[in-house]
Amino acid sequence: MPLLLLGIASIVFIVSRLTPADPLVQIIGERNLSNPEVVAAAKAQWGLDSPVPVQYVKYMKNLVQGDMGTSFSTRKPVFDDLVDRLPATLELTFTAMVIGLVFGVGLGVLAARNRNRIVDHIARFFALIGSSLPAFWAGLLVLYVFYAKLGWLPGPGRLDPRATEPDRITGFFTIDSLLHGDFSTFRAALAHLILPASVLGWGVVGIVSRLVRASLLDEFSMEYVKVARAMGLRERTVVNSHALRNALLPTITIVAFTFAFLLTGAVLTETVFTWPGVGSYAVNASRSLDFPAIIGVTILGGFAFLMTNLITDIIYAFADPRIRLS
Amino acid sequence: MTVNGTGTGQVPILQVRDLRVTFNTPDGPAPAVRGVSLDVLPGETLAVVGESGSGKSVTMLAILGLVQGARVTGSAVFDGTELVGLDTGRLRSIRGAKVSMIFQDPMTSLNPVLTIGRQLSLVMRAHQPHLSKQAAAQRAIELVDRVAISQAARRCESYPHELSGGMRQRIMIAMAIANNPAVLIADEPTTALDVTVQAQIMELLDELRRESGLALVLITHDLGVVAGAADRVAVMYAGRIAETGSVLPLFEAPAHPYTRGLLDCLPRLDIRHDVQVSIPGVAVSPLSLPPGCPFAPRCSYAIESCDLAEPVLTQHGDTMAACDVLTGAGTRR
Amino acid sequence: MTSTIEAPPRRRRRRRPPWLRGPALVGLITLVLWVLVALTLPLWSPSDPLDPVADRLLSPSWSHLMGTDALGRDVFIRALWGARISLPVSAIVIVSSVILGTVVGAAAGFFGGWIDAVLMRAVDITMAFPPILLAMAITASLGPGIRNALIAMVLVWWPIYARLLRAQVIAVKQREFVESAHAIGASRWLIVRRYILPMSYTPVLVNATMDFGQVVLLTASLSFIGLGARPPSPEWGAMITEGATNFYQWWIAAAAGIAILLVVLAFNFVGDALRDTFDVKDLGDMKDSGR
Numbered sequence: 001m002p003l004l005l006l007g008i009a010s011i012v013f014i015v016s017r018l019t020p021a022d023p024l025v026q027i028i029g030e031r032n033l034s035n036p037e038v039v040a041a042a043k044a045q046w047g048l049d050s051p052v053p054v055q056y057v058k059y060m061k062n063l064v065q066g067d068m069g070t071s072f073s074t075r076k077p078v079f080d081d082l083v084d085r086l087p088a089t090l091e092l093t094f095t096a097m098v099i100g101l102v103f104g105v106g107l108g109v110l111a112a113r114n115r116n117r118i119v120d121h122i123a124r125f126f127a128l129i130g131s132s133l134p135a136f137w138a139g140l141l142v143l144y145v146f147y148a149k150l151g152w153l154p155g156p157g158r159l160d161p162r163a164t165e166p167d168r169i170t171g172f173f174t175i176d177s178l179l180h181g182d183f184s185t186f187r188a189a190l191a192h193l194i195l196p197a198s199v200l201g202w203g204v205v206g207i208v209s210r211l212v213r214a215s216l217l218d219e220f221s222m223e224y225v226k227v228a229r230a231m232g233l234r235e236r237t238v239v240n241s242h243a244l245r246n247a248l249l250p251t252i253t254i255v256a257f258t259f260a261f262l263l264t265g266a267v268l269t270e271t272v273f274t275w276p277g278v279g280s281y282a283v284n285a286s287r288s289l290d291f292p293a294i295i296g297v298t299i300l301g302g303f304a305f306l307m308t309n310l311i312t313d314i315i316y317a318f319a320d321p322r323i324r325l326s
Numbered sequence: 327m328t329v330n331g332t333g334t335g336q337v338p339i340l341q342v343r344d345l346r347v348t349f350n351t352p353d354g355p356a357p358a359v360r361g362v363s364l365d366v367l368p369g370e371t372l373a374v375v376g377e378s379g380s381g382k383s384v385t386m387l388a389i390l391g392l393v394q395g396a397r398v399t400g401s402a403v404f405d406g407t408e409l410v411g412l413d414t415g416r417l418r419s420i421r422g423a424k425v426s427m428i429f430q431d432p433m434t435s436l437n438p439v440l441t442i443g444r445q446l447s448l449v450m451r452a453h454q455p456h457l458s459k460q461a462a463a464q465r466a467i468e469l470v471d472r473v474a475i476s477q478a479a480r481r482c483e484s485y486p487h488e489l490s491g492g493m494r495q496r497i498m499i500a501m502a503i504a505n506n507p508a509v510l511i512a513d514e515p516t517t518a519l520d521v522t523v524q525a526q527i528m529e530l531l532d533e534l535r536r537e538s539g540l541a542l543v544l545i546t547h548d549l550g551v552v553a554g555a556a557d558r559v560a561v562m563y564a565g566r567i568a569e570t571g572s573v574l575p576l577f578e579a580p581a582h583p584y585t586r587g588l589l590d591c592l593p594r595l596d597i598r599h600d601v602q603v604s605i606p607g608v609a610v611s612p613l614s615l616p617p618g619c620p621f622a623p624r625c626s627y628a629i630e631s632c633d634l635a636e637p638v639l640t641q642h643g644d645t646m647a648a649c650d651v652l653t654g655a656g657t658r659r
Numbered sequence: 660m661t662s663t664i665e666a667p668p669r670r671r672r673r674r675r676p677p678w679l680r681g682p683a684l685v686g687l688i689t690l691v692l693w694v695l696v697a698l699t700l701p702l703w704s705p706s707d708p709l710d711p712v713a714d715r716l717l718s719p720s721w722s723h724l725m726g727t728d729a730l731g732r733d734v735f736i737r738a739l740w741g742a743r744i745s746l747p748v749s750a751i752v753i754v755s756s757v758i759l760g761t762v763v764g765a766a767a768g769f770f771g772g773w774i775d776a777v778l779m780r781a782v783d784i785t786m787a788f789p790p791i792l793l794a795m796a797i798t799a800s801l802g803p804g805i806r807n808a809l810i811a812m813v814l815v816w817w818p819i820y821a822r823l824l825r826a827q828v829i830a831v832k833q834r835e836f837v838e839s840a841h842a843i844g845a846s847r848w849l850i851v852r853r854y855i856l857p858m859s860y861t862p863v864l865v866n867a868t869m870d871f872g873q874v875v876l877l878t879a880s881l882s883f884i885g886l887g888a889r890p891p892s893p894e895w896g897a898m899i900t901e902g903a904t905n906f907y908q909w910w911i912a913a914a915a916g917i918a919i920l921l922v923v924l925a926f927n928f929v930g931d932a933l934r935d936t937f938d939v940k941d942l943g944d945m946k947d948s949g950r
Binding site: 128129131132133134135136137138140141143144148263264267268271272282283285286287289291294295297298301302304305306 | 787788789790791792793795796798799800872876879880883884885886896899902903906907909912913915916919920923924927928
C-alpha cells in the first residue's frame with residue numbers, strides 16, 4: 001500500500017509538471033515576467049530553477065516528511081491549509097453520509113417490501129433522481145427555494161457572515177459549539193448544514209436504496225426466508241432480523257464507493273454553498289493553477305480513498321460471520 | 327367419506343378435502359393439485375409419495391398458506407379450524423406453532439448471519455410472546471440437546487456454516503418442535519443428506535413423534551424411507567392421489583399400476599434383476615394433462631376407457647386406488 | 660425436488676422484453692429526441708446561441724421559453740445547443756475509454772503474469788483517486804478547455820473498463836470451449852476475437868450506458884468549476900455557472916439543469932432496463948476492489 005501512495009504522488013507530480021501553462025504567472029504576475037531579476041528570484045524561492053527530476057526528488061523527500069510544499073495562492077504550507085479546511089469537509093460529508101444511509105436503507109426496505117406497488121415506484125423514482133441530479137444544480141435549486149424564496153433555511157456558508165466561529169477543538173462547528181455549551185451557535189451551524197448535506201445525501205440515497213432493494217429482494221428468494229415464514233415469524237421480523245442483516249452486507253462494500261461519490265459531490269457542493277472545505281480549496285487551486293495545492297489535495301483524496309477501502313474491508317470482515325471465522 | 331383405509335375411528339387432526347391448487351402462469355392456469363383428500367391421524371406417520379411434480383409438496387405448502395401466485399380451493403381442517411382462506415394473522419400463528427414444516431436443504435434453510443440460538447429464540451418468541459430472551463435462550467439449549475447434538479450450549483453460539491448437514495437438519499427439527507406442534511410436515515428431510523445420516527434423522531423424527539404424540543407427514547420420493555417409517559401411505563401422481571392405504575398392504579399388494587411400477591423399480595436383494603426396471607415415459611406436466619387418467623400414457627395396463635374419464639379412489643383389497651383397470655386382487659408378479 | 664412455492668418456470672417469454680416497457684421506453688424516446696435535436700439544430704434554430712436577441716435577463720415568456728440571460732441570449736435555445744457539446748463529448752469519452760480499457764484489460768487477463776501485474780498496477784493507481792479530483796488535476800495541468808477536459812475524462816474512466824474486461828476474460832478463459840479451441844490449434848488472436856470478446860460485451864454495454872449519464876454529469880461539473888467548456892460556449896455546466904452568478908434569475912440555471920437531468924435520467928432508465936435484460940449484477944463494487 002505505501003507503494004500505491006508513492007505511485008499516486010508521483011503520477012500527480014508528473015501530471016502537474018506536464019502543463020504548458022506557466023505557474024510563474026500566478027506567483028509574480030504578468031507584468032513581472034519581463035523582469036529577469038524578479039523571475040530568477042521567484043524561481044529560486046519556489047524551487048522552480050532546478051531541472052524537473054531534481055524537483056521530483058526534492059518533492060518526494062519532503063512529502064515523506066509530511067511537507068507538501070507551499071501554496072502559490074495562499075502562501076501557506078499546503079499541509080496546513082488542508083488540515084485547516086479538512087474538518088469542514090468532514091462535517092459536511094459525514095452528515096451527508098448519515099442522511100444518505102438512514103434514508104437510503106429506509107427507502108430500500110420500503111421499496112422491497114412493497115414490490116411493484118405504487119410505493120415501490122415512487123421510492124425508486126426518488127432514488128433515481130438522486131443519482132441523476134447534478135449535485136451543484138440541486139444545490140442551487142434548494143438554495144433558491146428554501147433560502148431565497150421561502151426563507152426557511154439560511155444561505156451559503158457554515159455560519160452567518162457576521163457570526164463568530166466556536167473555538168476550535170475538533171473543527172466541527174456542531175460538536176465544538178456543543179462542547180462550549182453554545183446552543184445558539186449549535187443551532188445555527190446545524191441549520192447551515194441541512195441544505196448542503198441533504199443535497200449531497202440525496203445522491204447517496206440513490207445509490208444505497210437501489211442496492212438495498214435489490215439485495216433484499218435477493219434475500220427474499222432465499223430458502224431461509226421461506227423457512228422463517230413457514231415457522232410463523234411475523235413478516236416484520238423476517239425482514240428486519242433475517243433478510244436485512246444479509247442484505248446489508250453488500251451495502252457495506254458500497255460505502256467505499258459512496259465515499260468517492262461524496263468527495264466528488266463535496267467539491268461541487270462546497271463551491272455552491274461557499275463552504276470553506278477541502279473541496280472548494282481544490283477548485284480554487286485548479287482555477288489558479290496552484291500546483292502544490294492541486295497535488296496536495298489529490299494526494300489527500302487518494303489517501304482518503306485507500307483508507308476508506310481498508311476500513312470497509314475490516315468492517316465487512318467483522319459483520320459477516322462466515323469470513324470472520326475462517 | 328374417509329380416506330383412512332383402516333377405519334380406526336380416530337378423529338383426524340388434519341382433514342383435507344378436495345384441495346385444489348392452480349398456479350397462474352403466463353402460459354395459462356397450471357393445476358398442480360387437483361382434488362386431494364386425505365386424513366392425518368394424531369400420532370401417526372403418513373407418507374406422501376410421488377415423483378417430482380406430482381404435487382406432494384405443493385399440497386402441504388398450500389395448506390399452510392405458503393404458496394404464492396396460485397388459487398387454492400377446497401378444505402383443510404386442522405383441529406377444528408379451516409385453514410384454507412384463513413386470514414394471514416391466524417394462519418401465521420398456526421404455522422410453526424401447531425403445524426410445523428421442515429424442508430429439504432439444511433444448507434440454505436438457516437440464516438447464515440445469525441447464531442443457532444438466536445434463530446431458535448426468534449421462532450419461540452414469535453409464538454410465545456411472554457417468553458423472555460433469557461428463557462428462550464435457555465430453552466434453545468434444551469432443544470438442541472433434545473435433538474441429540476452434544477455441547478448444546480456451545481452450539482447455540484455457533485453459526486450455521488460451522489455445522490454439518492446432518493446437524494443443521496437436526497436444528498431445523500429443533501426449530502420445528504420448539505413450540506410443541508401437533509403436526510410436523512417433513513418435506514424430503516433426508517434427500518440432501520448422506521445415507522447414514524438419513525437413518526439418524528428418521529430415527530430422531532420417530533422418537534420425537536412417539537414422545538410427544540405429534541403426527542408426522544413425511545413427503546418423500548424415497549420408498550425405502552417410507553417402508554421403514556410410515557404407518558400409512560398416500561401415493562400421488564399428477565396432482566391427485568393414485569393410491570392410499572396402510573403401509574404393509576400397500577407394499578405387499580399394490581393395486582394401482584403406478585404404485586406397482588414404483589415398487590418394481592426398487593432393487594431387491596432376494597430377487598435377481600437382469601434389467602434395471604423403470605417406468606417408461608416422463609412425468610406429466612400440469613400444463614398438458616391428458617383427458618382421463620393421467621397415468622394412462624405410461625401405463626402398461628391401460629385400456630381405451632382410461633383415456634375418457636379420470637378414475638376416482640375406490641376400495642381395492644386393503645387399499646384405496648384410483649384405477650379402473652385392476653387385475654384381480656393386485657398381487658405382485 | 661425442492662419445495663415449489665412459486666409458479667412453475669415459464670416456458671417462453673410472451674411478454675415484451677424489458678427494453679420496450681415503461682421507463683425504458685420513455686428513456687429511449689428521450690435519447691432519440693435529444694440526438695435528433697443535436698444533429699438537426701443548426702437547420703432550424705431560431706437564434707444563434709452566441710448572439711443576443713433580446714433584452715437581458717427577461718423571465719420566461721412565449722417568445723423566449725426560458726427567458727434570456729445576462730447577455731440577452733435565448734436561454735432555451737442555448738440549452739438545446741448544449742446537447743451538441745455534451746453528447747458528442749460524452750460519446751467520445753465512453754468509446755475511447757471502452758477501447759483503451761478493453762485493450763489493456765483483455766491483455767492483462769489473457770496474458771497474465773507480469774503484464775497483468777504491471778497493467779493492473781496502473782489501473783489501481785488511477786482508480787485510487789476520486790475521479791473528479793484527478794480530472795481536475797489533469798485538466799488544470801493541460802489548461803482549461805473542453806478538449807483537455809475530454810482527455811482528462813478518458814484518462815480517469817478507462818480503468819473501469821480495464822478491470823471489467825480483465826475479469827470477463829479471465830472468467831471466459833477458464834471455460835472448456837476455450838481449452839478445446841486451443842487444443843485444435845486456434846491461434847490466440849482468434850480465440851480472443853471469436854470467443855472471448857463476444858461473451859464480454861454484455862456487461863460492457865450495460866456499464867457504458869449507465870456511465871454515459873455519469874460522463875455528462877462530469878463534463879458539466881468540470882465546466883461548472885471553470886475547467887471544461889468556458890463562456891460563451893452554451894455547455895450546460897457553464898450555463899449553470901452563469902445561473903449561479905445571476906442567482907435570482909432562476910431560469911438560466913434551471914434550463915441547463917433540467918436538460919442534464921433529462922439526459923442522465925434517460926440513460927439511467929435505459930441502462931437499468933439493459934441490466935435487467937442481461938441480469939448482470941451491479942458492477943459498482945468492481946470499481947473499488949482491486950482483486
